[in-house]
Amino acid sequence: MKWSLERKFLVLGCVLVTVIMLLVMVLYISYERDQTRQLIGQQALTTAIAVSEIPEVQHVIDQELDADVLQPFIERIREQSGAEFIVIGDHNSVRYTHPDPDKVGMNMVGGDNEQALVDGENYVSIANGSLGASVRGKSPIHNSDGDIIGIVSVGYMISYVDSLFQQGLIGFLVWLSLIFIIGVAGSFLLAKSIRKDTFGLEPYQIARIYKERGAILESIKEGLIATDQRGHITLVNYSAKEMLHIHDDVIGKPIQEVLPNTELAYVLTKEHREGSFETTINQTVLLVRYKLIDDNGDYGGKVASFQVRSDLQEIIHTLSEVQQYSQDLRAQTHEYTNKLYVISGWLQLGHTDKAKQFIHEEVGKQQSYEKVLFEQITDSTIQAILIGKLSKASEKKIEFTINEDSYINYQWPEQMTAQLVTIIGNIIDNAFDAVVNTVNPEIDIFLTDMGNDLVIEVADNGTGIKTDDYDKIMKQGYSTKDGQNHGYGLSLVQAALIELKGFLEITANEPKGTVFIVYIPKKGGAES
Incomplete structure (x- = not known):
């Protein structure tokens, strides 16, 4: 079963848009999730660095004071920053602060403190802590001598990060759906436009017409050559190539380049001339008919059909002979009918000798003409002309x-x-x-x-x-x-x-x- 052009465009357009949307969605999910985690991680790291620079925090950790001094202060910072937790630990990773007061004094969980406590680096990590998987910003705490005395860990839960990503994904999916609808509508409108440009023909019908046109152009004896608005050749059949002595592929070339300094090339590049004319190319006389191509009211090019004048004369000769034979037969029929009536009349009146004499005279004339026409004149054209004129003269x-x-x-x-x-x-x-x-x-x-x-x-x-x-x-x-x-x-x-x-x-x-x-x-x- 062959699909219509509109159906093909609609189905293929939907498939194409769907594949593109899936690829974009995969790229978006992969990139946007990482991007969101990086952004939240940077936010956590910035907060961790800021907390590590607070003098009161440095003083409490350096002097190993009571942790209750920092807990209310750090909690206010956590609530204002929106972080899930802000944990401060000493050089042994023992907690000084935690959102859950019961966990203060216990060791920090996650195993990701070494870079800060040993190497003194600021960094972002993802690990499972006491509250679950989270994105963490880690920053070391230094005393006045520059020694590492503790660590600040600021974290946001992975579930929170993913919820932010999902909110963006919903909006993205809404836009993708709109793009899908636009793509389908565009495919449908494009199919309609192409169908209009192809006069409602399906691709297989156009292919069939193209093949038939090629067979027709190559089968006709008359030469055909067509040009577009710029005078470039768009069509030339085999007969035209023979008559014009064209041996190369000339489609797309300017007619003035293929047939330089010829009247045919000049006319095919101009809009004004249309009708039948006679021209000479390569010492061959051609009878040419020009026809303009109408492109919705604009000049769309021109077609020239032509044939060698001698070929046309051959047709004229054939028609002349047929016409001549027809006239000869009518004249002979009319003349011999009259003669038969005369002979019949003489016989009915009893003038048989007169009838015989008339018959002998006619036979004698005929034999005399036949001797000259068929024995002394051998050209069939001249014979036909003379036979016809003999009958006309008799009439x-x-x-x-x-x-x-x-x-x-x-x-x-x-x-x-x-x-x-x-x-x-x-x-x-x-x-x-x-x-x-x-x-x-x-x-x-x-x-x-x-x-x-x-x-x-x-x-x-x-x-x-x-x-x-x-x-x-x-x-x-x-x-x-x-x-x-x-x-x-x-x-x-x-x-x-x-x-x-x-x-x-x-x-x-x-x-x-x-x-x-x-x-x-x-x-x-x-x-x-």
Whole structure:
């Protein structure tokens, strides 16, 4: 059974506070008892020294006078000092005074008088006397010549000393109990605070999320890098290390130190920029998206997700192919449905010869196209584009001819797919638009890569383009056609050609129409 965070903190806090309290209590009892006995002992010793210096005491002991002379006097001193007993003895330890008058004249008990009577020392001792165990202060009595003539013993019972200690212990225990309550309450509040900071998650749940996050970050192909408020790296996944050529552990390091003089590092250390951008690092073009981290309304850092632009172009290419195939299928279905209706009508009307002739013409055209498309053109991207445009031309009733001398043997790199689709597709679509109002619309396309370039020549018999408009039509938004959503196709062609280091020529087609000739170098295209 797993304990909750609050329960763990409460139990562990109570155990910790209890252990600390027990240790403190043991130390207190040991130290305070000794300290109390020392203090009482010093008090007894001070009193003993004071009594030993009284001239009357010295005179009585030196002259061996009657003990009854000292008994009342010493008893008053004892009562005022609070001592349990003050015993005065001669050099033979015979009592001159005692709280119990019956014990006067008897020997002192305890066996702890030697240091005072022999060595002349003042000291504190603990011994069992006639009244029981006590703390005693011992001081020798000297005559006028400095000889030791007696001893003063002032004592406090051990039971009295311990009662003083116990009174202090009760107060100490009260404070310990208060500390225990504060410790338990503090543990509970700390658990509540940590639970709030961890969004109510238990430690094992946080550990699970941490492991899952690590697995997710390392499994995704997109690069991820995050920084804190100071611009120090807090997260970087494997894909990001590959794209950015990072080989060391960079967690905790400043992003400016890891990626010096880069736009990515600059943006990740600033708060203001957010959104999608394009940047170049180590000659690799990256598409980057920045997202701010909100820390309860304050700036908490930034996350950058990025991928290589060529990878994105590959996705675009795949989507373009799917879209192209979908359009081709719709066009072919529509066109062949119409042709089937025509053939069916002729057969029902009895015009079988006309139906046969139409079928033979269609088969002949198809065979002619297939020979050029599948035998003389080997690039699958160009094949797909031309098949789609043939179907579209058939649907629009445009005579679309692929020159029989067309020949493409070079396998163009996959990273060029998106650009080829843009260039060829838009050039042919532009020709479709040019012949839309022509009585007998015709488009002829010739393709070859026999030399160092891919050459694509598209000729139409449309309305043509004025010579003054040759430079204008490549600009985005400019169009010779009326209406909206025009003027973008040729600008996209121009952008793709710049990327592939190619160029476009525009000439007039005699007797009418326009010829577009595209040149794409094989070397430049492969490098891009």
